Amino acid sequence: MNVLHFVNAFFSDGSHWHGYDGIPARLAEHIRYSLLALGLAAVVGLPVGLLTGHYGRGGNALALIATAGRALPSFGLLVLMFILLGFGMVPVMVPLVVLAVPPILVTTYEAMRSVDPSPVDAARGMGMGESRVLFQVELPVALPLILSGLRSAAIQIISTATIAAYVSLGGLGRYIVDGLYQLDYEKVVGGATLVAVLALVTLGVFWAAGRFAVSPGVRRGG
Amino acid sequence: MIRIDTVTKRYPDGTVAVDRLSLEIPDRSITVLVGPSGCGKTTTLRMINRMVEPSEGSILLDGVDIREQPVNSLRRSMGYVIQNAGLFQHRTIVDNIATVPRLLGWGRQKSRARAVELMERVGLDSALAKRYPYQLSGGQQQRVGVARALAADPPVLLMDEPFSAVDPVVRKGLQDELLRLQEELGKTIVFVTHDIDEAIKLGTTVAVLRAGGRLAQYAPPAELLTAPADAFVEDFLGTDRGIRRLSFFGTAGLELKTSPIVAVDATAEEAAARPGGDVHYLLVTDRDGRPLGWSEPAALTAGAVDAGRLLPHGRPFEYGVESLRAALDCAVLSPTGWAVAVDGTGRAVGVVSQQTIGEAIRTAHAEGRRTEAGADARTGDDAGSAAGTDAKVAG
Numbered sequence: 001m002n003v004l005h006f007v008n009a010f011f012s013d014g015s016h017w018h019g020y021d022g023i024p025a026r027l028a029e030h031i032r033y034s035l036l037a038l039g040l041a042a043v044v045g046l047p048v049g050l051l052t053g054h055y056g057r058g059g060n061a062l063a064l065i066a067t068a069g070r071a072l073p074s075f076g077l078l079v080l081m082f083i084l085l086g087f088g089m090v091p092v093m094v095p096l097v098v099l100a101v102p103p104i105l106v107t108t109y110e111a112m113r114s115v116d117p118s119p120v121d122a123a124r125g126m127g128m129g130e131s132r133v134l135f136q137v138e139l140p141v142a143l144p145l146i147l148s149g150l151r152s153a154a155i156q157i158i159s160t161a162t163i164a165a166y167v168s169l170g171g172l173g174r175y176i177v178d179g180l181y182q183l184d185y186e187k188v189v190g191g192a193t194l195v196a197v198l199a200l201v202t203l204g205v206f207w208a209a210g211r212f213a214v215s216p217g218v219r220r221g222g
Numbered sequence: 223m224i225r226i227d228t229v230t231k232r233y234p235d236g237t238v239a240v241d242r243l244s245l246e247i248p249d250r251s252i253t254v255l256v257g258p259s260g261c262g263k264t265t266t267l268r269m270i271n272r273m274v275e276p277s278e279g280s281i282l283l284d285g286v287d288i289r290e291q292p293v294n295s296l297r298r299s300m301g302y303v304i305q306n307a308g309l310f311q312h313r314t315i316v317d318n319i320a321t322v323p324r325l326l327g328w329g330r331q332k333s334r335a336r337a338v339e340l341m342e343r344v345g346l347d348s349a350l351a352k353r354y355p356y357q358l359s360g361g362q363q364q365r366v367g368v369a370r371a372l373a374a375d376p377p378v379l380l381m382d383e384p385f386s387a388v389d390p391v392v393r394k395g396l397q398d399e400l401l402r403l404q405e406e407l408g409k410t411i412v413f414v415t416h417d418i419d420e421a422i423k424l425g426t427t428v429a430v431l432r433a434g435g436r437l438a439q440y441a442p443p444a445e446l447l448t449a450p451a452d453a454f455v456e457d458f459l460g461t462d463r464g465i466r467r468l469s470f471f472g473t474a475g476l477e478l479k480t481s482p483i484v485a486v487d488a489t490a491e492e493a494a495a496r497p498g499g500d501v502h503y504l505l506v507t508d509r510d511g512r513p514l515g516w517s518e519p520a521a522l523t524a525g526a527v528d529a530g531r532l533l534p535h536g537r538p539f540e541y542g543v544e545s546l547r548a549a550l551d552c553a554v555l556s557p558t559g560w561a562v563a564v565d566g567t568g569r570a571v572g573v574v575s576q577q578t579i580g581e582a583i584r585t586a587h588a589e590g591r592r593t594e595a596g597a598d599a600r601t602g603d604d605a606g607s608a609a610g611t612d613a614k615v616a617g
Binding site for chain 2: 119120121123124127128129141218
């Protein structure tokens, strides 16, 4: 009755590797939901964070929104959206995006605010326009922190996307919800393990993205 | 020429940073804005490239209001150097320097080639081109800052306390480098500092500002030291302005004594033959004529010179090159009260007493006063310099 036994039993069962309820299919669904939610959250959080950080205004309002966003229970929001909107992707995306926007927004804002003001002053003094200052001077230096905000948002989305199964959608949450319902703990533990592994892989992806996108001058200096 | 015409900067909270300031900044010279903190010197500088907009008045560049052209093209035509250099830490040194050429649309190759050329010009090893700013010392970073400002060969260079964050030794190196560069390039430089010594060393003209952004005095450094406009300027110059002013007087006219110089391999007779007079010590040199130290004549009569028992001669001054300030400093520090003058190769060319230096200072001051007395009093000049020569001979 130990966990490793469940894990072993789940992954060595050949039938878990095929079909619409197989591991590849559920994993693909889970990744799709997560990417979509992360993308939507980034589309909202990044521009707002970059602009407020660049101009240094709206910090208090952001903190307020972020706190409110964090206080909303994801599961409660899911149920509410399901009641209001019915079956579909939208009720799932709303809580995931609400969950992911605050870390992206707040860290992006903080990252932009923490950029050393003297290169920014030098850039303006040399005749760079505001968009150049933002994208060529501030963003490259703020990038490591911004990536860390995206990373924690991604991890939270991946673990929370399991709730999609409660409203009859797929993803790795399927194993957990179905397993609990069927009292099939092999399935529950297997699903949870897959979520954990996916989260670890995501950490690796962000690490690699940091190596690739962040200048060596910033990685060392920052 | 940059003409600052009755410019006032008033902030919304009512603070006046600059108060009806008028200045004419001539081409190809270093104009230093100096004053205590809160005197509006940085604000004035930043109004020239429109980082700050004046509340009243106007600034003309070669007769044209700086607001006539787009702000970014104005800024690209003026080099900008700030404290701590403000380098882009995510870019290599060569890309940092190439910033403005790239903004002006030069090609990547051309910009980089220009950047490497400038690295050599400001005294940076081109092996540093691919490094990042964190890999450089503070002094090197500031050189990169200067190179970056010069990259597109702008006629105007604005420098905002560029050397105040580095240690004194590095700062002196950077100041000397700037003077050398200026001799080569002949830019119109506006330089802000709170350090009056830096202002006097670098400035062709110095504008002293007082708190509240009002101009206290605008004059060449020597004039500032000779005739401070009021108590504020005098106080700001510090207690040793008389000594500092000596930096502007040369040592070429100083009468040297050569008789007390004796070579280390001189015989006792030769040493004894040196006339004593008012010099109670002999300066012993090596066979090439480089000073070794001072000796009492009595110690020499016993025979060969004992190089191990000499009094230290202290730092010598380079005759005709260094100022009276350096000569006086040498004499004050010398254990015998006599300064040692050397030529460019380090050979002793003579010795000079504190008294002689003191007389040269009085002569120089007298000449300085006459020059100030008026340009039309030219006829008196010949007689004056003749009197000056007499005074030197008497010493």
